[in-house]
Amino acid sequence: MARRRTPTDEIAPGVPRGVDFPIATGTARLQDEPDGTTFLWVNGVPSSPLRSDPEILDFEYMERFSATVDAWGPPARMLALHVGAAACAFPRHLAHRFPDSGHIAVDIDATLPELVRTWWDLPRAPRLRIRAQDGLEALVGRADASLDLVVRDAFAGDDTPSHLAGEEWWGHASRALRPGGLVLANVGTRPGSTATRGDLAAARAAFGTVIAIxxxxxxxxxxxxxxxxxxxxxxxxxxxxxxxxxxxxxxxxRSDWAPS
Known part of the structure; x- marks a missing residue:
């Protein structure tokens, strides 16, 4: 009797699971879970969920991203820049929910953009363009008022790279947004750490009110x-x-969040 196909069969067929392979910034591996999710791990850290259904987001922070986009109310033909693309789970989700939207996904790792297109059913360009590029460089290169949404989901270990968490990055994010645009940033925090304070201060300097979820x-x-x-x-x-x-x-x- 033939084996029944499972959702994970649709993700990166032929790529061994649980085996590290080299990428430009270190190592990665794909790992299947019993619930039908495949996870991309980068340098020992879970980086992206890969699931056949684009409606489902397995990371809570991505659910918060999606809920915030709903609370914002995107324009019908929004253009989004995603910094820290990894396997493009969130760009894929938004492209599915908003079919007329366009997405540019950049990742500092030069290998991942070549791999992720072969792993699963990502939208083709121009709906989703994937580039190997530094996140600050991507923002600096944008024209004024040329983006509706900027999403930052980039990490070096547990922290956001410093050049993506300072006044320069947030200033360019503000400059590149169209009036009424939205910036979303995923930040990692832990008790006693002050690493996020400068990031939040720079965001408030550029935008005034910043909401923490x-x-x-x-x-x-x-x-x-x-x-x-x-x-x-x-x-x-x-x-x-x-x-x-x-x-x-x-x-x-909270609009008054102070990391502690």
Whole structure:
């Protein structure tokens, strides 16, 4: 009897699982989970979920990204820049939900953009263009008011690379946005760490109000985790609050967040 196909059969067929392979910035591997998800691990850290259904996001912070886009209300033909593309799970999700949108995904690793196209059903250019490029360089090269959405999801270990978390990066993000545009940034935080303070200060210097979305315990500095920073003049915080109230994990929405 032939083996029944599973969702993971559709992801990177023929690529061995659980085996490290070299990429430009270190090593990566693909790992299948019993629930039908394949995860991309980069340098020993889970980096991207790969699932056949683009509606499903397996990382909580990506669910917060998606909920914040809904609270923002994207233009019908939005153009988004994704910094830290990895396997492009979130660009794929948005391209599915908003078929007229366009996406540019950049990653510092020169190998990953070549691989991810072969792993699963990503939209083709011009709907999704994938480049090996530094995230600051990608922003600096954008014309004024040329983007509707900027998503930052780039890490070096547990922290955002410093050149993507300072006044220069946030300033160019503000400059490159069209009026009413949105910036989303995934930041890692842990009790006693001050690494995120400069990032948040730079975001507020560029945008004024910055909303932080995350688990209550993480926002209060009691536990390590991920917090989403959202900056836009057109963000409906009431919609975000309703999302937080019904989220699977106890979630807060704060404009006064201070990492501790």
């Amino acid at each position: 995350g688990e209550h315990a993480v926002l209060k500095g009691r536990r390590r985790g991920n917090v989403v920073l959202a900056a836009s003049t057109r963000l409906d915080t009431d919609v975000l609050a309703r999302y937080a109230a019904s989220a699977s994990l106890p979630t807060g929405v």
